[in-house]
Amino acid sequence: MSLTPLQIQELLDENRAHECDGFGKDHVCVRIASIAELPSRFGKFQVVAFYNNRDGKEHAAFVHGDVAGAENVPVRMHSECLTGDAIGSLRCDCRDQLETALQMIGQMQNGILLYLRQEGRGIGLINKIRAYGLQDYGYDTVEANLALGFRDDERDYSIAAHMLMSLKVKSVRLMTNNPMKINDLAAFGVKLGERIPLIIPPNLYNGFYLKTKATKSGHMLNIGGEVRFSEQIDHPVVDGMTFEQIGALHQGEVGLNGG
Ligand SMILES: [Zn+2]
Numbered sequence: 296m297s298l299t300p301l302q303i304q305e306l307l308d309e310n311r312a313h314e315c316d317g318f319g320k321d322h323v324c325v326r327i328a329s330i331a332e333l334p335s336r337f338g339k340f341q342v343v344a345f346y347n348n349r350d351g352k353e354h355a356a357f358v359h360g361d362v363a364g365a366e367n368v369p370v371r372m373h374s375e376c377l378t379g380d381a382i383g384s385l386r387c388d389c390r391d392q393l394e395t396a397l398q399m400i401g402q403m404q405n406g407i408l409l410y411l412r413q414e415g416r417g418i419g420l421i422n423k424i425r426a427y428g429l430q431d432y433g434y435d436t437v438e439a440n441l442a443l444g445f446r447d448d449e450r451d452y453s454i455a456a457h458m459l460m461s462l463k464v465k466s467v468r469l470m471t472n473n474p475m476k477i478n479d480l481a482a483f484g485v486k487l488g489e490r491i492p493l494i495i496p497p498n499l500y501n502g503f504y505l506k507t508k509a510t511k512s513g514h515m516l517n518i519g520g521e522v523r524f525s526e527q528i529d530h531p532v533v534d535g536m537t538f539e540q541i542g543a544l545h546q547g548e549v550g551l552n553g554g
C-alpha cells in the first residue's frame with residue numbers, strides 16, 4: 296500500500312495552508328507541494344516534492360509503501376551529488392550509497408529516501424568543482440578540503456526532520472553507518488529506533504575501498520593515490536571491509552573535521 300489519491304489530496308490541501316515556526320536555527324519550514332507515482336528500477340515509489348520557505352531549494356522524498364502514521368520506518372538521508380548520483384563519478388561514492396539505499400528500501404515493506412539538495416556538503420556545485428580542480432592541479436588537499444569542508448549539518452537535519460513530520464511518520468529507523476547522527480536527528484524531535492547499517496555490496500568500481508587506507512591527515516586515498524571526498528554524512532562501508540578498515544574511516548572523519 297502507498298498513499299491513495301484521497302490521502303494525497305488531503306496532504307496537499309493541508310500543506311497548502313501549512314505554516315510553522317520552522318525547524319533549527321534557520322527556522323526552515325517546508326511544505327509538500329506535489330506528489331506522484333514513481334516506478335523505478337529499485338521498486339515502486341512515490342515522489343513527494345517539497346517547497347522550502349528559506350532558500351527556495353526543492354527537496355524530495357522517495358516513499359515506498361505505507362509510511363503515514365507508521366512506526367519504525369526505514370529512512371535514508373541522502374545529500375545531492377550531481378557528479379556522483381547522476382554521472383557516476385568515481386571521485387566519491389555517493390552513487391553507491393544512493394543505489395544501495397534505494398535497493399534496500401525497495402525490498403522492504405516501507406521506507407523513505409530523503410533527497411536533500413545540498414550539493415557538495417552544502418557549498419554548492421561550483422565550490423565542489425573548485426575543490427576538485429584544486430586537487431587536479433596538485434594543490435594541498437587541506438586547501439581543497441577547505442572549499443569542500445563546510446557543511447551546515449544542523450540545517451539538513453532540520454529539513455529532514457520537518458519532511459518526516461510532513462509525511463506523518465511516527466518513528467524511524469535511520470539507515471546510517473554513523474550512530475552519532477541518530478542523536479543529531481533526535482534533537483529535532485524525531486523518534487528513532489534501532490539503526491540500520493548501510494553496507495554497500497562490492498563491485499567493479501568500489502573495490503578500491505577494500506584497499507583504502509586512511510593517511511595521517513585523515514584523507515581517503517584510492518590505490519592511485521587520489522583523494523576521495525566523503526560527501527555524504529556517512530562513511531561508505533563496503534561489504535568485505537575489515538573492522539579495522541571501518542575504524543580507520545571513522546578516524547579519518549575526526550582528522551578532517553577536528554584536525
Ligand atoms: Zn513548517
Ligand SMILES: [Zn+2]
Pocket residue numbers: 376378379380387388389390526527
Ligand atoms: Zn559525491
